Amino acid sequence: MGTAGTSRGITMGDVATHAGVSRTAVSFVLNGREDAGIARDTRERILESARVLGYRPNAGARALASRRSDWYGLVTEIVTAPFAVEIIKGAQDRAWADHKFLLIASSEGRPDIEESAIEKLLEQRVEGLLYAATWHRAVTIPEAAAEVPTVLVNCFDAEGRYPSIVPDERSGGYRATRRLIEAGHTRIGFITLDPDIPATVGRREGYRQALVEAGIDLDDDLVVSGHATADGGYAAAAELLDRADRPTALFCGNDRMAMGAYDAIKEKGLTIPADVAVVGFDNQELIAAYLRPKLTTVALPFEEMGERGIDMLASLTAGQPIATRQVTVDCPLLERSSV
Template identity: 60%
Template sequence: MNEPLRAKVTMLDVANHAKVSRTTVSFVLSGNTDAGISDETRLRVQKAVSELGYRPNASARALASKESKLYGLITEIVTGPYAMDIVRGAQEQAALEGRMLLIASTDGTDKSERKAIEMMLEHRVAGLIYATAWHRGVNLPDTISEVPAVLVHCFDQNGKLPSITPDERAGGHTAAMRLIDAGHRRIGMINLDPTIPAAIGRREGYTFALAQEGIALDEGLIINAGGEADQGYQAAFSLLNAADPPTAIFCATDRMAMGAYDAIKERGLTIGEDVSVIGFDNQELISNYLRPSLTTIALPFREMAALGVRSLAEIASGNYGPVRETLVGCSLIERSSVGVPHRSR
């Protein structure tokens, strides 16, 4: 009977066995003599390597050359609706810099993130991109700082790592202005959980546009909901049942817009004529195939990923400056769901 395969021993396993840091193990294995590591510590690391059967992977060539041709992308959205844009943006920019992209998935748990980061460090990546499915603060293991690292669609709660995030406020402003420019003055908003960055920014943009155009804010036209179609349906149903219903609805996600479509049609109203709708995200499997197709605001995943990769080289060269959050604009995608209000509601 064949013996079961042993789990792969990592550099972190060696570090834990020798009771030293992972960085110390890296210095010992690379032959670094300038790190102030004692002979006793070096022997302890070498003994741990022998006892555990640790074998450096193919990327050991980078240890000798001090140069890696790999960038790493760690993301929880490998199979999500925006995965292609994230991967394509990072791959294209990495190729322009003569590097390849190594991709690892994570489920967002601390254990999963530590494992993914460790795998990337084992492969001696020259830099790391960490991307999330939704805009939020993250608290990542300290080991991510062993190489240049940039966050995409999220930000470091400890303020140590630079980030590339969508300009949610400007996106909300663009959405509201598109409806205002079409002639709407009663504009409802179906928003996300009001405590998350996307909801905060999109509402700020919406309210700023109203104030800019001298339109009084009506809190009764704003409903906080989840991001799914059923919640969009319920919120739109409530808005349309109001004594003075809106002639247009700004939905903070395309999924909620899909639900709003159903509520509008159930009342015998026509989208783009009786009630205009604008979404946010540009989730194309939804926005492009709704009838009428949905005018929406695009999240710039491809651009954010490319900018994240470009930033790695700047960080490595010392030209990036202080840690900062870089905002990327969200474009208006014009389709067919916004029209001129043709009668008083």
């Protein structure tokens, strides 16, 4: 008999009997063989019989026969994290537009689960893999990923073996600082993430570039780490605002630190943005849009990175060359009310 379809066990043989044709003719039509010389009325009868009976092809068997599954795999640390959800949405929407489908596996940040997840996806004969991180950093990829085209999203391979899609941290830092300069500020404090991670390095370079271009002297005393937390942002902002020559604006390396900075500013009897302007980074919706005043921030382009990752994966699986091994995606400034 033929390949099993629905849970009712409808096969190609059943479709052939219903349509009054051979099983071979059914196979040609349902597998899209346009060169098989099947008459149009016969083709239509077969398709109608398949519809009436509720036949569905076995995707696994079809993948074995064609060596193409129409599936991509996506591995990420925590699929429920806000940023991961945006990456998944961008990737899934883009894959769907190409008539591809996404199998998603969460690694929970554990190397053993990550390796098993990739093995399971390969068992499903995915055509390629996206490996997405919830924060921008260098990663080590399990060896099995090399069996199919693999693209990294919001991270990069320390050994340079895999192509990647990452945010343009430098342009984001530049854009945030430039916005404060355009508002008339010359003493701009920078509350950074943990030192030496790519986001801190890139955003600091952008901050410095904007100041230099504007002819503003660099003052390292205005750069304080907030360690990526709201409490850290509060402490860093309080330290900066206690100075006699306090800054009139703060660029915070993420929105959580900006939230802490808001508290420090208000506790000192200052107002935002009249006394101190604030710009954040990340565009965490539950923070940026609900602070009062609403926070002007730079958005990390997670959804676009997911889309671009699928675009690159599609090129690789089609055997097409890619223009660059690392694509940087612009980080736009979202104007609200804090500047």
